[in-house]
Amino acid sequence: MKSDIDYSIYLVTDRELMSSETLEEAVEQSIAGGTTLVQLREKTSDSLEFYNTAVRIKRITSRRNIPLIINDRVDIALAVDAEGVHVGQTDIPAAVVRHIIGDNKILGVSVSNAEEAIKAERDGADYLGVGAMFATDTKTNASIVTIEELARIRNNVSIPIVVIGGINEKTVPLFKGTGINGISVVSAIIAAKDITVAAKKLKKLFEEIH
Template identity: 50%
Template structure:
C-alpha cells in the first residue's frame, strides 16, 4: 500500500464502541463500500481478549478492500494483529515512547486540541493528527470543544497531515472546507445512518467537493 498518509486520512471512520464482532465488521464494511479510506478500532470498555478478536476479524475484512486498520490506545493489540497504525490520546502512553518501539512503517496518530500538543506530537514522531472536538458529539460525552481559531493555528504551525473529529455530519462538514485538512474523522454520522454506504459516499463527496471549490476561490 503506497498511498500517502494524507491520502489515507480522507474519510477516516472511527468505530462505535461495544458492538458484537460480526455486527461491527458488517457495519464497517458497509461504510468502506461507500469510500472510507481508513478505519480506527476504538473499544474503551472491552476486554483485551475481545478487543483482539474484533481487531483480527476487522483487519481480515479490511484487507480485502485495501483499507488500513488503526488501533486506538492499545499498542499491544496493534502489534499483535499487525495493524497499520496506532492512535493515541493525550492521556495514553507518550507518543515518543510508542514511536521508539513500534515498527518504522507503523503509522502513529495523536489526538490534539491546541498548538502545544500538536508541536509535541510532531516532535515525538507522529505521522498525523486528529484535531478536535470540532462540534458537540454524542460519541464522547466528555469531549472538549476546540477554542475558536485553534484548528487554523494548528494547521498553520505543524506540517503533519490532519483530520478534524467530533460531531462532524452532512450539515456542518462544509464548515471544514479550505482549512488545510487531509480529511475528516466520523463516528455517529456514518454508524447511525440508515444506509452507511450512501452516507459515507455523500460525506466524502461533500468534503472533497467543498475543499476543491474553496481552493479554486483562493
C-alpha cells in the same frame, strides 16, 4: 508507503452506536461507501475480545486495502499487525509509542491545541486528530476546539490533520479553506440507517470543500 495514506474519510468505530447487526457489516458497508481509513475503538472490551474483534476487522480492511488503526492499544495493534495506532493525551506518550511500533507503522495523536500538535509532530506522529470540533454524544467531556485554533495548528505543523467531534453533513462545509486532510466520523456513518449511503455523501461533501 505512509506518505500515500488517504485520510479523507476516516471511520472511528463505536459498537454501541452502530445500526448494523455486527461491527464487521458496519465496516464493510462504510468502506463500500468510500471510507479510506478505519480506526477500531473498543473502550469496553476486555483484551481477548478486543484482539478477536481486531483480527476479524483486519481481514476485511486487508482485503479492501484500507489501513486499520487501533485506538490506544499498542499491544493489540502489533498483535494483529494493524497498519497503525492512535493515542490520546492521557495514553502512552507518542514518543514511546513510536519507539515501540517502529518507523513503518502509522502513528496518530489526538490534540486540541497548537502546543500539543507541535509536540506530537516532534514525537513522531504521522497525523493529528484535532477535536472535538463540535459537541458530540460520543465524547461528552471533550473541550471544543475553535476554527481559529484549528488554523493555528495547521500553521504550525506539516503533517496531515483529521478533524473529529460532531462531524456530519451539516458541519463538513464549515471546514472549507482550513487545509484539513480528512474528516473523522463516528455516528454520522456508523449510526446511519444506510451506512454506505452516509459514507458516500460525506465523501462527496469532503471532496467539494477540498
